[in-house]
Amino acid sequence: MIKAIDIKGKKLFLLDQRLLPTELQYVECSSWQDVAQAIRKMVVRGAPAIGAAAAYALAMAATALQKMPPSQFFAGLADAANELKATRPTAVNLMWAIDRMLNVARMQEGKTGAELEKILWAEAEKIATEDIAVNKKISDFGAELIPKQARILTHCNTGALATVGYGTALGIIRRAVEQGKRISVFADETRPYLQGARLTTWEMLQENIPVTLIADNMAGFLMQQGRVDLILVGADRIAANGDVANKIGTYSLAVLAKAHQIPFYVAAPISTFDFTLRDGSQIPIEERDEEELTHFAGTRIAPAGISCYNPAFDITPAALITAIITEKGVVREPSRERLLCLREG
Numbered sequence: 440m441i442k443a444i445d446i447k448g449k450k451l452f453l454l455d456q457r458l459l460p461t462e463l464q465y466v467e468c469s470s471w472q473d474v475a476q477a478i479r480k481m482v483v484r485g486a487p488a489i490g491a492a493a494a495y496a497l498a499m500a501a502t503a504l505q506k507m508p509p510s511q512f513f514a515g516l517a518d519a520a521n522e523l524k525a526t527r528p529t530a531v532n533l534m535w536a537i538d539r540m541l542n543v544a545r546m547q548e549g550k551t552g553a554e555l556e557k558i559l560w561a562e563a564e565k566i567a568t569e570d571i572a573v574n575k576k577i578s579d580f581g582a583e584l585i586p587k588q589a590r591i592l593t594h595c596n597t598g599a600l601a602t603v604g605y606g607t608a609l610g611i612i613r614r615a616v617e618q619g620k621r622i623s624v625f626a627d628e629t630r631p632y633l634q635g636a637r638l639t640t641w642e643m644l645q646e647n648i649p650v651t652l653i654a655d656n657m658a659g660f661l662m663q664q665g666r667v668d669l670i671l672v673g674a675d676r677i678a679a680n681g682d683v684a685n686k687i688g689t690y691s692l693a694v695l696a697k698a699h700q701i702p703f704y705v706a707a708p709i710s711t712f713d714f715t716l717r718d719g720s721q722i723p724i725e726e727r728d729e730e731e732l733t734h735f736a737g738t739r740i741a742p743a744g745i746s747c748y749n750p751a752f753d754i755t756p757a758a759l760i761t762a763i764i765t766e767k768g769v770v771r772e773p774s775r776e777r778l779l780c781l782r783e784g
């Protein structure tokens with residue numbers, strides 16, 4: 440399976456997802472600043488993948504700071520953490536991974552810089568390894584919900600490219616196929632950044648999973664024709680009440696699914712939950728460059744000077760979600776009370 444994130448020595452190699460599907464090229468990152476820039480520029484994307492990349496970035500920061508006295512080491516680490524957190528605002532896995540790294544460092548405060556550096560590299564490695572294991576658990580639980588034969592609609596990219604490996608929603612699809620189920624996928628193109636057209640179709644083709652590309656505005660018609668059995672998407676942040684932030688266009692799919700009585704599933708690791716937020720209205724939504732709307736592959740498609748609005752994510756209310764699939768199990772009809780079990784045990 441393709442690796443979105445690769446480590447060689449103390450360098451991070453990130454598959455340049457901006458170039459897919461036409462070019463397979465890795466960007467070499469030798470400092471935490473390189474990684475921050477790669478996250479900002481979408482070389483690496485997808486909530487779990489940016490979390491893991493940021494964890495490695497902090498390990499790199501520790502390498503650069505290891506000869507500093509403790510106060511400077513921790514101040515430098517905090518600066519790197521703050522800058523990394525500011526690269527993308529919505530996916531909470533980024534903040535989760537950075538906070539986990541900072542906590543590990545703080546708990547070892549008596550140690551030398553060289554010792555801390557080792558500890559932080561080991562923790563980043565642990566975050567990356569755990570992500571794959573977590574995705575496989577999500578996939579096992581999720582595959583139980585997939586009938587023997589299913590036409591699945593998905594949005595954005597939630598596969599190996601969006602994680603350290605295997606994927607969340609696409610991991611479930613992978614696992615269902617491994618179980619011998621007859622699965623076919625409709626991939627929304629996912630305007631305006633085209634993660635579905637460029638990345639999901641590519642991943643599905645690599646795995647020989649039947650996939651059909653559709654433009655986002657075709658999804659409702661497919662549902663009306665009875666050609667979609669279920670919808671499966673990922674998440675970037677889930678509030679305590681089960682409201683889900685995911686790639687722009689997810690909410691429209693959930694409304695359509697309700698109207699057509701089609702199950703709407705969200706797959707995400709516990710690290711995507713933000714129990715500090717009461718509901719989805721508190722989730723910060725990234726707004727991206729208007730050029731994503733005014734240009735297509737470098738060519739202008741809208742009048743110069745046109746006013747644009749380009750939110751990268753939307754909020755799907757918990758009431759529209761059939762179930763959230765996590766590594767700890769499936770939470771049906773998610774609500775604050777039902778999600779408590781994830782928080783506590």
Ligand code: MRU
Binds near residue numbers: 485486598602675
């Ligand atoms: O802007 P992106 O490409 O980082 O957005 C990615 C998504 O919205 C995914 O659905 C989400 O991160 C889950 S990935 C397992």
